[in-house]
Amino acid sequence: MKDLVLIPARGGSKGIPGKNIKPLKGKPLIYYTLDAASSVESFKNICVSTDSDEIIRVVREYGMNVPFKRPDYLATDAAESYEVILHAIDFYEQRGMQYDRVVLLQPTSPFRTGTHIRQALALYQSGLDMVVSVRIAHANPYFNLFEENTEGFLTRSKSGSFTRRQDCPVVYEYNGAIYVMNVQSLKKEPHTKFSKIRKYVMTDKDSLDIDTTFDWIIAEAILSGSSAI
Numbered sequence: 346m347k348d349l350v351l352i353p354a355r356g357g358s359k360g361i362p363g364k365n366i367k368p369l370k371g372k373p374l375i376y377y378t379l380d381a382a383s384s385v386e387s388f389k390n391i392c393v394s395t396d397s398d399e400i401i402r403v404v405r406e407y408g409m410n411v412p413f414k415r416p417d418y419l420a421t422d423a424a425e426s427y428e429v430i431l432h433a434i435d436f437y438e439q440r441g442m443q444y445d446r447v448v449l450l451q452p453t454s455p456f457r458t459g460t461h462i463r464q465a466l467a468l469y470q471s472g473l474d475m476v477v478s479v480r481i482a483h484a485n486p487y488f489n490l491f492e493e494n495t496e497g498f499l500t501r502s503k504s505g506s507f508t509r510r511q512d513c514p515v516v517y518e519y520n521g522a523i524y525v526m527n528v529q530s531l532k533k534e535p536h537t538k539f540s541k542i543r544k545y546v547m548t549d550k551d552s553l554d555i556d557t558t559f560d561w562i563i564a565e566a567i568l569s570g571s572s573a574i
Contacts, residue, residue, distance in 0.1 A: 356397025377455035384459030396420030449524035474539035478523035520552035
């Protein structure tokens with residue numbers, strides 16, 4: 346199968362300004378994802394979709410071409426990732442390049458490696474909509490996740506008679522690191538509505554998604570080999 350590795354890297358970041366190219370332990374954050382992607386796929390099949398001239402400059406310094414600058418309407422806070430994905434697919438198809446799968450790699454997952462990507466790809470089978478990376482969720486809807494009912498009281502999100510968390514069914518959460526998506530499925534509906542999905546489980550450390558300053562501190566501590574982590 347032919348894969349397009351897509352790395353969405355918008356310039357705006359409210360939590361950590363310039364996050365995608367901010368140096369993490371000596372190199373721009375996005376370089377960790379470029380390292381992982383380029384260990385799996387050739388540069389010509391890796392696309393960084395960005396609206397930022399500065400990100401384009403940093404990616405080119407890495408040695409990789411940026412085939413287009415993302416249009417402004419796909420660079421707002423309201424823009425959906427699905428639209429960004431379709432824009433990239435259409436860009437390549439108009440140039441005669443057809444892909445079977447899109448491998449979406451967010452640049453905020455510095456501990457996702459080429460090995461993780463290859464393992465996720467190996468789980469993909471014909472007929473699937475997506476293989477997605479997950480981690481085992483720390484909270485469980487059968488035990489310690491609650492919703493407020495119409496009377497204002499907390500009730501468990503899912504009913505069950507479990508008295509120990511260890512006895513509850515295992516639940517998973519997307520970690521944002523890897524999405525292997527069927528292009529034909531994407532042309533029918535957004536990936537958020539896919540039903541034929543397989544999981545690829547990653548550890549808590551490898552699942553770290555940098556969204557806040559606290560996440561950044563944790564990532565730096567891990568890379569520094571801190572014994573407190």
